[in-house]
Amino acid sequence: DVKVTQSSRYLVKRTGEKVFLECVQDMDHENMFWYRQDPGLGLRLIYFSYDVKMKEKGDIPEGYSVSREKKERFSLILESASTNQTSMYLCASSSPLVAEEFFGPGTRLTVL
Amino acid sequence: GIQVEQSPPDLILQEGANSTLRCNFSDSVNNLQWFHQNPWGQLINLFYIPSGTKQNGRLSATTVATERYSLLYISSSQTTDSGVYFCAVKTSYDKVIFGPGTSLSVIP
Numbered sequence: 648d649v650k651v652t653q654s655s656r657y658l659v660k661r662t663g664e665k666v667f668l669e670c671v672q673d674m675d676h677e678n679m680f681w682y683r684q685d686p687g688l689g690l691r692l693i694y695f696s697y698d699v700k701m702k703e704k705g706d707i708p709e710g711y712s713v714s715r716e717k718k719e720r721f722s723l724i725l726e727s728a729s730t731n732q733t734s735m736y737l738c739a740s741s742s743p744l745v746a747e748e749f750f751g752p753g754t755r756l757t758v759l
Numbered sequence: 760g761i762q763v764e765q766s767p768p769d770l771i772l773q774e775g776a777n778s779t780l781r782c783n784f785s786d787s788v789n790n791l792q793w794f795h796q797n798p799w800g801q802l803i804n805l806f807y808i809p810s811g812t813k814q815n816g817r818l819s820a821t822t823v824a825t826e827r828y829s830l831l832y833i834s835s836s837q838t839t840d841s842g843v844y845f846c847a848v849k850t851s852y853d854k855v856i857f858g859p860g861t862s863l864s865v866i867p
Contacts, residue, residue, distance in 0.1 A: 750802040
């Protein structure tokens with residue numbers, strides 16, 4: 648089975664802190680994605696990556712950056728966390744051949 | 760860009776009842792997935808179904824790509840079916856577009 652894991656299920660940080668959210672997949676997928684989910688706004692794409700060291704902006708990249716140093720790992724970075732970044736963060740991966748997307752369990756981030 | 764609509768937005772069912780959820784999309788898509796988001800927030804893959812019909816236990820799905828819609832059938836619903844069901848389509852640029860979801864509550 649495809650497995651996508653995220654480093655934390657719940658995270659509480661303070662305004663101004665640097666926050667790292669880690670995502671690891673074990674299926675050798677080329678594509679990886681970061682979304683955030685908010686009530687009434689649905690899932691929105693933050694960043695995605697098609698290969699190691701490659702990254703593309705999604706629909707709402709402001710305030711975020713990403714890192715993909717290894718194929719299986721895709722990190723989302725909040726350089727200076729703000730309260731409006733309190734959200735559910737979901738990581739996903741897929742293969743360009745199959746194109747089915749698989750999600751991790753999510754990280755509920757609260758910024759105080 | 761492509762628009763994805765889902766209906767109904769909310770649904771309450773008695774345990775054992777059947778239901779049909781609908782997903783409409785405004786343009787051609789390369790693939791379509793159905794997900795169930797459980798109460799803990801995890802998105803569970805139900806079907807990868809760019810066209811045709813698939814069945815998995817009490818759930819089945821049909822996508823008619825030429826008419827730009829997909830249906831998810833839930834038969835003999837159980838309380839564990841509660842949650843939000845999302846339809847998601849992918850365009851040629853590999854970006855997934857999610858519908859707004861159908862919130863399902865199955866009551867005993």
